[in-house]
Amino acid sequence: MTTVTVWNEYRHERESDTVAEIYPDGIHTVIADSLDKAGFETQTATLDEPDHGLSEQVLADTDVLTWWGHAAHEEVRDEIVDRVHEHVLDGMGLIVLHSGHYSKIFKRLMGTSCSLKWREAAERERLWVVEPSHPITEGIDEYIELEEAEMYGERFDVPAPETLVFTSWFEGGEVFRSGCCYRRGNGRIFYFRPGHETYPIYHTEAVQQVLANAVDWAAPGDGPTPTFGNYQPHEDIDLSDDRTVH
Amino acid sequence: MTTVTVWNEYRHERESDTVAEIYPDGIHTVIADSLDKAGFETQTATLDEPDHGLSEQVLADTDVLTWWGHAAHEEVRDEIVDRVHEHVLDGMGLIVLHSGHYSKIFKRLMGTSCSLKWREAAERERLWVVEPSHPITEGIDEYIELEEAEMYGERFDVPAPETLVFTSWFEGGEVFRSGCCYRRGNGRIFYFRPGHETYPIYHTEAVQQVLANAVDWAAPGDGPTPTFGNYQPHEDIDLSDDRTVH
Amino acid sequence: MTTVTVWNEYRHERESDTVAEIYPDGIHTVIADSLDKAGFETQTATLDEPDHGLSEQVLADTDVLTWWGHAAHEEVRDEIVDRVHEHVLDGMGLIVLHSGHYSKIFKRLMGTSCSLKWREAAERERLWVVEPSHPITEGIDEYIELEEAEMYGERFDVPAPETLVFTSWFEGGEVFRSGCCYRRGNGRIFYFRPGHETYPIYHTEAVQQVLANAVDWAAPGDGPTPTFGNYQPHEDIDLSDDRTVH
Amino acid sequence: MTTVTVWNEYRHERESDTVAEIYPDGIHTVIADSLDKAGFETQTATLDEPDHGLSEQVLADTDVLTWWGHAAHEEVRDEIVDRVHEHVLDGMGLIVLHSGHYSKIFKRLMGTSCSLKWREAAERERLWVVEPSHPITEGIDEYIELEEAEMYGERFDVPAPETLVFTSWFEGGEVFRSGCCYRRGNGRIFYFRPGHETYPIYHTEAVQQVLANAVDWAAPGDGPTPTFGNYQPHEDIDLSDDRTVH
Numbered sequence: 001m002t003t004v005t006v007w008n009e010y011r012h013e014r015e016s017d018t019v020a021e022i023y024p025d026g027i028h029t030v031i032a033d034s035l036d037k038a039g040f041e042t043q044t045a046t047l048d049e050p051d052h053g054l055s056e057q058v059l060a061d062t063d064v065l066t067w068w069g070h071a072a073h074e075e076v077r078d079e080i081v082d083r084v085h086e087h088v089l090d091g092m093g094l095i096v097l098h099s100g101h102y103s104k105i106f107k108r109l110m111g112t113s114c115s116l117k118w119r120e121a122a123e124r125e126r127l128w129v130v131e132p133s134h135p136i137t138e139g140i141d142e143y144i145e146l147e148e149a150e151m152y153g154e155r156f157d158v159p160a161p162e163t164l165v166f167t168s169w170f171e172g173g174e175v176f177r178s179g180c181c182y183r184r185g186n187g188r189i190f191y192f193r194p195g196h197e198t199y200p201i202y203h204t205e206a207v208q209q210v211l212a213n214a215v216d217w218a219a220p221g222d223g224p225t226p227t228f229g230n231y232q233p234h235e236d237i238d239l240s241d242d243r244t245v246h
Numbered sequence: 247m248t249t250v251t252v253w254n255e256y257r258h259e260r261e262s263d264t265v266a267e268i269y270p271d272g273i274h275t276v277i278a279d280s281l282d283k284a285g286f287e288t289q290t291a292t293l294d295e296p297d298h299g300l301s302e303q304v305l306a307d308t309d310v311l312t313w314w315g316h317a318a319h320e321e322v323r324d325e326i327v328d329r330v331h332e333h334v335l336d337g338m339g340l341i342v343l344h345s346g347h348y349s350k351i352f353k354r355l356m357g358t359s360c361s362l363k364w365r366e367a368a369e370r371e372r373l374w375v376v377e378p379s380h381p382i383t384e385g386i387d388e389y390i391e392l393e394e395a396e397m398y399g400e401r402f403d404v405p406a407p408e409t410l411v412f413t414s415w416f417e418g419g420e421v422f423r424s425g426c427c428y429r430r431g432n433g434r435i436f437y438f439r440p441g442h443e444t445y446p447i448y449h450t451e452a453v454q455q456v457l458a459n460a461v462d463w464a465a466p467g468d469g470p471t472p473t474f475g476n477y478q479p480h481e482d483i484d485l486s487d488d489r490t491v492h
Numbered sequence: 493m494t495t496v497t498v499w500n501e502y503r504h505e506r507e508s509d510t511v512a513e514i515y516p517d518g519i520h521t522v523i524a525d526s527l528d529k530a531g532f533e534t535q536t537a538t539l540d541e542p543d544h545g546l547s548e549q550v551l552a553d554t555d556v557l558t559w560w561g562h563a564a565h566e567e568v569r570d571e572i573v574d575r576v577h578e579h580v581l582d583g584m585g586l587i588v589l590h591s592g593h594y595s596k597i598f599k600r601l602m603g604t605s606c607s608l609k610w611r612e613a614a615e616r617e618r619l620w621v622v623e624p625s626h627p628i629t630e631g632i633d634e635y636i637e638l639e640e641a642e643m644y645g646e647r648f649d650v651p652a653p654e655t656l657v658f659t660s661w662f663e664g665g666e667v668f669r670s671g672c673c674y675r676r677g678n679g680r681i682f683y684f685r686p687g688h689e690t691y692p693i694y695h696t697e698a699v700q701q702v703l704a705n706a707v708d709w710a711a712p713g714d715g716p717t718p719t720f721g722n723y724q725p726h727e728d729i730d731l732s733d734d735r736t737v738h
Numbered sequence: 739m740t741t742v743t744v745w746n747e748y749r750h751e752r753e754s755d756t757v758a759e760i761y762p763d764g765i766h767t768v769i770a771d772s773l774d775k776a777g778f779e780t781q782t783a784t785l786d787e788p789d790h791g792l793s794e795q796v797l798a799d800t801d802v803l804t805w806w807g808h809a810a811h812e813e814v815r816d817e818i819v820d821r822v823h824e825h826v827l828d829g830m831g832l833i834v835l836h837s838g839h840y841s842k843i844f845k846r847l848m849g850t851s852c853s854l855k856w857r858e859a860a861e862r863e864r865l866w867v868v869e870p871s872h873p874i875t876e877g878i879d880e881y882i883e884l885e886e887a888e889m890y891g892e893r894f895d896v897p898a899p900e901t902l903v904f905t906s907w908f909e910g911g912e913v914f915r916s917g918c919c920y921r922r923g924n925g926r927i928f929y930f931r932p933g934h935e936t937y938p939i940y941h942t943e944a945v946q947q948v949l950a951n952a953v954d955w956a957a958p959g960d961g962p963t964p965t966f967g968n969y970q971p972h973e974d975i976d977l978s979d980d981r982t983v984h
Contacts, residue, residue, distance in 0.1 A: 233418030
């Protein structure tokens, strides 16, 4: 059974009535509940827990980690970022949500600024499926329409995804690559754009379906664990060269 | 005229007679001379210069930076890595050579461990062109043969390149993605495998040709400089929503 | 339950004692048996059956089609190629094996010559996993070694795969992209190199494992079926323009 | 000097006053003039010329071919499509424009249906640059705005491009991958969406700039011409195996 840890910064919900009304127990609770119903074994972790709730043991027991953060990216300690990074490279799946584009872990994995344009105007977004053969689109229609969304606009400064699954249209005139698949090390990463704290995005059925699909896709498999370092030849070659400066 | 800064760790050449014999004035000098002959405006920079020779001014004047390092990656100061990183995202080309796969700047840009298998046995390497329509293959035959090379073997823990240009065959039984193109931010990056310090790789004509081609390909163009941050709509939409927690 | 149709030209086995000794009931029987044991519902189809065994009904009932052909590619009727093509675009998975690189259906889907270098010398091949997070590598070691193989060498004239899973090393000095994933329409396609008729490749456990993994990966999902053609706007726009020449 | 052949169906302009008003001498003339001004050696060719103006000699003298067709795709003779296809695989660049998505040559090269959604409503289109480091964006702003355009909407049934350069926003609510780079054989292909016959798209400066950039990018280089077929080993291996059925 695939195990999921749903991570949330969990500050807005405790500080803003607007947000608390939509997510009284936090964004993580809504996401975790939906993944639980989808058949995954879920737990949650939040910024203000010790180790941000991400101890070595928690990560060792996690197949897929989902990440929502926004205002406190800088408060995530570097050693925890190192730890998550290592687990992703070792095969743990990672689903980065909405404003998590600016999280330390996403920027670390992408190697770029992960910057974008944004606007809060509760405008309409339509996420179009551009790669219908990808498993993350299971059970999804040709598009997902969200009546109220924060706009994210291109240029999204990330490496081109291995597979671009969704592209968003915004009422105000912009587009965005809103569903992006990556591989880093042995880990699979999915960035999914929707999810602003002041709109009830994660209560949307289609969004929950995408998250469940993404967990399935990102869950680690049983592929080889690469070995690295000095390596003996398979073929019978001359090993007498000694000009090394190692 | 495209300007190139050839960076070199420049330690082996001063510490090892074996290396000094091949590169008496340093690997950087041989590379810079070959790029100079190819028509680029070249300068060099090395680890033990102030700021590792990479002041803000030097980088501002550099179209393409080439990077060779091996034993002293950890001595490259983080603030200089930050500086180079920023220039790459702003459009400076970067060519990472051989053991530079483990440099801080390459790992930063890739987001992975950049690990690989290796063996020093002066064995034969044959770099096969797998994408002959790529400009980095200009003037190159179907393959480049190097009689004595250090082996690098897969799994090479990097993101899949946008374009895979060369794949290497090694006498001892391994393969390697040895010519890899990436885009990060506005910058173009090329990783090129050949170049061990104890073999005269950079004196090889075909290798010099690839380096010149790579400089041409990686040189910044005149594409748009993306703007980021809060953004006004192009279309006439309702901007009255005030549920922000920003 | 995923249904697989294993297609085979089935000529060499009936005409050559060398091949018949390895595959007395045809290559298809060995592949079908191994996929059956892996839990798929399998059937076979061959060139000399009516419609090459690929009636509309057979394809409608097929989740994944595997294709082995070699000497009689030209005898595959164009209307059957059209039919298979349509089913792939509609979501049927396709696994193209070895000399199937020159089949009409693979060339149709790739849009290129699909040419390569080849040599029959019963030489050693080592298929290295270059993307260990891909599900096609489930249960596979870092490499698969085949003691006797036909060589296929680069340049392999195909579009760069969306994901390159395996790269082969050959004793005689060549490399080859030997495990290549593509999407075409709603269909997933995997090209897998091993499989020469005069060597017992498909009796190899690791090869059978890759085939089973590939069937799992290529099986159609439940993503959206795109609609095409004239389309009404989602937004309220002016539709009065009548300058059409349609 | 790069030579360009601008191909046009050239029917609408002779049959419709609406179109003739915008392109009195044909779409090809406007495109050819703009490329001529950009410094290329241009000629034109149209459907109703012998061999559609695409003799073996014309193609042999062409570095980059641009293709506009719409209503008469089926009238393009298969042998000419074969000829163009062969030249692309041999290195000739190809720029496919707007409704050329349904041309025989584009479908041949893509291997898919190349279908899409469309609507003629003279609506606003905004092409966003998503890959600003690509040379096709030279001199272009963050977006190109076209006040009156035909809508093309996703799902665009093509293989995912190697590089996605532009993504379009449409007033009516759709998005489209409107600037797509491919490699097929030794040839570079660029699909560029704008260009409907009833709107003066090709008179737009930014569109002309993209076309000039695309010609530069697609022009053939001097990379290796791959050899195919039976191949002698580089290494000293045993060639005594005689179990061939070739």
